[in-house]
Amino acid sequence: MALLGYPTRLTIWSREALVIGLAALGGGLFALFDVPAAWLSGSMLAISIVGMARPLPSLRKPWFDATMLLSGVLIGSAATPEALAASARYPGSLAVMFVGLGAIMLTTGAYLRYVARWSWIDSLLAASPGALAAVISVAQAKGANIGRIAVVQLFRILVLVAILPTIMQMTGSSPPGQLPTVVVAGAGDLLILLVSGLAAGLVFERIGVTAPIILGATLASAVLHGAGLVHGTLPQSIQIAVFVLLGASMGGRVAHVKRSEILALFPLAIGGFFVSVAVAFAFAWPAAWLAGVPYASAMAAFAPGGLEAMAMLAFAMGLDPLYVGAHHLARFMLVGLAMPLIVAKLKAEPPKG
Structure with a gap:
C-alpha cells in the first residue's frame, strides 16, 4: 500500500513545486523590470494567467499556514x-487615521456592495x-x-505604488533619500520569533480566533521587537x-474565477481605487496639520496600500519613515484584530449564476 501511495505523494509534491516555480519565475521577471511589489504581483499574475489557461493545483494548507x-x-x-515611540508622538494624527480607516471601509465597501x-x-x-x-487569511477562514x-x-496596491510618487512630487515632497540598512535577525532571534509566533497562533486557533496564525505571529513578533528582546527582520x-x-x-x-468575472472586476477595481x-x-490633510509633518508624509501614511510597500516608498521618497511606518503598523494591527470581529457574523454568499 505504501508503494502504491508513493507516486501519489510524489505527484502532489511535483505539482506544488511546479506552481511555486512558476510563481517565482513571474516574480523574478517583474523584479527584473523593477515593477512595484514585484515578487508578490509577478507571482500572482503568473499563476493567474497559467491557471486560467490550464488548471493548476492549489497549495495545501501547510504551505498557507x-x-x-x-x-x-x-x-x-x-x-x-x-x-x-513615534506612535506615541502622533496621537492626533493616529486618531484621524482610525476614523479615516472606518470611512474608507464604509465608502469603498458600500461601493462594491451596491454597485x-x-x-x-x-x-x-x-x-x-x-x-x-x-485579509486573505480571514477570507480563507x-x-x-x-x-x-x-x-x-x-490592483489598488500596484496602482498606488505606481502613481503615488508622482502625486507626492506635485505636492512638493522632500528629495529622495537613502534606503535604510536592513538589520537581519540572527538565527537565535529567528528561532524565538518562529516558535513564539507559532505558539501564539495555535492558542488563537484553539480559542476560535479567525486568521489565527498570522495574528498570533504578528502579535508575538511585535511584542518581542517592541520590548527589545529580539532585533532585526527576516533575511531578504x-x-x-x-x-x-x-x-x-x-x-x-x-x-x-471565471474569465468573464475577471474582466468585470477591472472596472470595479478602478472605481474602488479612486473611492x-x-x-x-x-483625511491625510488634517492629520498632517495636527502632526506638523509635510502633506506628502501624511499621504504615504494614509495611502491604502501594504505596510511593506508604503514603508519602502517612504524611504525612497525621503519622507519620515517613523511617521509613515507607525501609521501603517497601527492600521495593520487594527485591521488584523478588528476584521475577524467585523465579519464574524457575516456569511459568504454562494456565487450567482
Whole structure:
C-alpha cells in the first residue's frame, strides 16, 4: 500500500513545486523590470494567467499556514521601540487615521456592495486598506471569494505604488533619500520569533480566533521587537519566498474565477481605487496639520496600500519613515484584530449564476 501511495505523494509534491516555480519565475521577471511589489504581483499574475489557461493545483494548507506565520513575523518586526515611540508622538494624527480607516471601509465597501452587488463580507474584505495577508487569511477562514478580493486589493496596491510618487512630487515632497540598512535577525532571534509566533497562533486557533496564525505571529513578533528582546527582520531571501508563496496562493484563487468575472472586476477595481484613495487623502490633510509633518508624509501614511510597500516608498521618497511606518503598523494591527470581529457574523454568499 505504501508503494502504491508513493507516486501519489510524489505527484502532489511535483505539482506544488511546479506552481511555486512558476510563481517565482513571474516574480523574478517583474523584479527584473523593477515593477512595484514585484515578487508578490509577478507571482500572482503568473499563476493567474497559467491557471486560467490550464488548471493548476492549489497549495495545501501547510504551505498557507507557513506563509501566514512568516508574514506575521515579518510585519511584526516593524514594531521597533523607535516606531512605537513615534506612535506615541502622533496621537492626533493616529486618531484621524482610525476614523479615516472606518470611512474608507464604509465608502469603498458600500461601493462594491451596491454597485457590484457583492456580499458585505466580500465588499468589506476587498475594501480593507492594506494588511493584505491578514485579509486573505480571514477570507480563507470565512469562505469568502478570495479570487476577486485579491484582484481588487492587489490592483489598488500596484496602482498606488505606481502613481503615488508622482502625486507626492506635485505636492512638493522632500528629495529622495537613502534606503535604510536592513538589520537581519540572527538565527537565535529567528528561532524565538518562529516558535513564539507559532505558539501564539495555535492558542488563537484553539480559542476560535479567525486568521489565527498570522495574528498570533504578528502579535508575538511585535511584542518581542517592541520590548527589545529580539532585533532585526527576516533575511531578504525568506521575504521573497513569503511573497512568492502568498502570490501563488492568491493567484491560484484568481485562476478559479471565471474569465468573464475577471474582466468585470477591472472596472470595479478602478472605481474602488479612486473611492478609497480620495477618502484616504482627504483625511491625510488634517492629520498632517495636527502632526506638523509635510502633506506628502501624511499621504504615504494614509495611502491604502501594504505596510511593506508604503514603508519602502517612504524611504525612497525621503519622507519620515517613523511617521509613515507607525501609521501603517497601527492600521495593520487594527485591521488584523478588528476584521475577524467585523465579519464574524457575516456569511459568504454562494456565487450567482
